[in-house]
Amino acid sequence: MLQPLVKSLIAAELRVLEEHGISMWSYVVLSALDDSPIRTQAALAEAIGADKTRIISTLDRLQEAGLISREPDPEDRRARLLAITQDGRSARRAAQADIRANEERVLAALSAADRQAFLRAAQALSAMPHEEIVG
Amino acid sequence: MLQPLVKSLIAAELRVLEEHGISMWSYVVLSALDDSPIRTQAALAEAIGADKTRIISTLDRLQEAGLISREPDPEDRRARLLAITQDGRSARRAAQADIRANEERVLAALSAADRQAFLRAAQALSAMPHEEIVG
DNA sequence: TATTGTTATACTCTATAACTATA
DNA sequence: TATAGTTATAGAGTATAACAATA
Numbered sequence: 001m002l003q004p005l006v007k008s009l010i011a012a013e014l015r016v017l018e019e020h021g022i023s024m025w026s027y028v029v030l031s032a033l034d035d036s037p038i039r040t041q042a043a044l045a046e047a048i049g050a051d052k053t054r055i056i057s058t059l060d061r062l063q064e065a066g067l068i069s070r071e072p073d074p075e076d077r078r079a080r081l082l083a084i085t086q087d088g089r090s091a092r093r094a095a096q097a098d099i100r101a102n103e104e105r106v107l108a109a110l111s112a113a114d115r116q117a118f119l120r121a122a123q124a125l126s127a128m129p130h131e132e133i134v135g
Numbered sequence: 136m137l138q139p140l141v142k143s144l145i146a147a148e149l150r151v152l153e154e155h156g157i158s159m160w161s162y163v164v165l166s167a168l169d170d171s172p173i174r175t176q177a178a179l180a181e182a183i184g185a186d187k188t189r190i191i192s193t194l195d196r197l198q199e200a201g202l203i204s205r206e207p208d209p210e211d212r213r214a215r216l217l218a219i220t221q222d223g224r225s226a227r228r229a230a231q232a233d234i235r236a237n238e239e240r241v242l243a244a245l246s247a248a249d250r251q252a253f254l255r256a257a258q259a260l261s262a263m264p265h266e267e268i269v270g
Numbered sequence: 271t272a273t274t275g276t277t278a279t280a281c282t283c284t285a286t287a288a289c290t291a292t293a
Numbered sequence: 294t295a296t297a298g299t300t301a302t303a304g305a306g307t308a309t310a311a312c313a314a315t316a
Binding site for chain 1: 273274275276277
């Protein structure tokens with residue numbers, strides 16, 4: 001039952017992101033880096049549940065667009081220090097605001113009570129570890 | 136927030152289905168045919184939101200396993216009459232029972248009130264047309 | 271020798287196009 | 294000629310393996 005709903009929400013999110021000119025992976029990366037900088041690409045990949053080879057082109061584009069910085073760590077030049085730039089932060093927050101606005105619009109279909117309970121329940125279920133859900 | 140949850144739920148469902156020896160697409164097809172027989176493969180494909188070329192191998196396997204019947208329509212031998220068999224119905228219902236049992240287990244993490252509200256809200260949101268969610 | 275990042279390759283899933291058979 | 298089904302082909306997305314740079 002939730003699957004088509006999530007599919008629609010993702011489609012909505014993609015549409016918003018397209019208006020902002022960023023891809024889903026770019027948005028995921030920007031969101032991760034908006035919380036805190038990360039010292040290696042492998043750590044970023046793991047944090048967002050992606051393969052380390054899969055994010056390289058995304059990082060290329062983000063760097064070229066000036067939305068992230070990506071420099072060799074002076075202390076270990078194999079690693080790349082990753083951080084979001086001011087432009088990146090602005091872009092991410094603007095996109096996030098639009099995404100949230102749409103979600104609010106959708107949630108407006110619910111009564112205030114159901115809506116609160118839905119969000120509370122979704123949060124509780126999302127907090128369950130993957131293994132516990134899979135069993 | 137919902138996306139990882141759904142991902143975990145799908146993983147759980149896949150694990151259950153694997154124990155029953157059927158694939159996700161097989162389960163989707165069996166579920167569609169358990170409701171009512173379908174006169175053409177194209178109609179089935181549309182009903183489950185799949186491409187008509189994509190379900191052929193699935194139908195091959197289901198037929199070989201004796202879980203569905205698939206015969207040329209005597210009145211128009213281009214079409215294939217599709218129906219679930221008794222074995223297919225048993226397999227589908229057994230899998231469904233296990234899937235539901237796991238979902239119950241997961242939902243047990245919620246209070247009775249939140250759980251009811253969550254299901255009610257999920258149902259309401261799922262009933263929204265795709266276009267209204269995308270905007 | 272081990273690790274980080276990158277590139278090259280292969281694999282899976284899906285969609286598009288061409289083909290066969292029926293009408 | 295049009296339609297149902299099938300097969301062949303191509304494309305996107307992803308993961309695996311090999312490689313270069315640094316430690």
